[in-house]
Amino acid sequence: MPKIKTKFICQECGYESLKWMGKCPECGAWNSLVEEIEQNSSKTYIATTNVVMPLTVDEIEVTEEERLKTGLDELDRVLGGGIVRGSLILVGGDPGIGKSTLLLQVSKNLLLKGYKVFIYQVRNLKSRLKLEHRG
Ligand SMILES: [Zn+2]
Structure with missing residues (x-):
């Protein structure tokens, strides 16, 4: 069975990465990296863009969130x-x-209960800023 390797190639500049990234570090384009499959022996590349097909409402499976x-x-x-x-x-x-x-x-x-908890607190800094009026 041939070993399948995948890599992500920027469609704008050709930059290659082993993992997907939202932004190309080479040219700075967003969502430009597309996964491609390289089969070990041959140099055949198969582009696999993630095609998401729309569903009708009755096709949507409703699962109860835990x-x-x-x-x-x-x-x-x-x-x-x-x-x-x-x-x-x-x-x-x-x-x-x-x-x-x-x-x-x-x-x-x-x-x-054994969970790890991270807390980020956002304060309204507007009331804490002393704005200076000049002139
Ligand atoms: Zn790029």
Whole structure:
């Protein structure tokens, strides 16, 4: 059985990479790398672009997402049953309303379940900037 090697070739400049990248490091083009299969003995290249065919609504398979319970019933209810894997949740609210406390409680619950927790906090810097008026 011939060994199949694949590589990704930029369609703009011909740059070759063993892994897919969103941006070509050579010419800077976006989404220009296309996977090509090289068969070991011959130098035949087969372009394999990822063709995605549209589906009708009744062809779409609906699967129930596995949701991660936060340990806070009200939060799980607001999130539609818990956190969906790979999802991003924006928690917003007035200063002092308890966003950090809520997320620390969720973090504690998830840590106790053995999950790793990463927290990024985005602050509204506009109110912290002192704009100087000149002239
Ligand atoms: Zn390129």
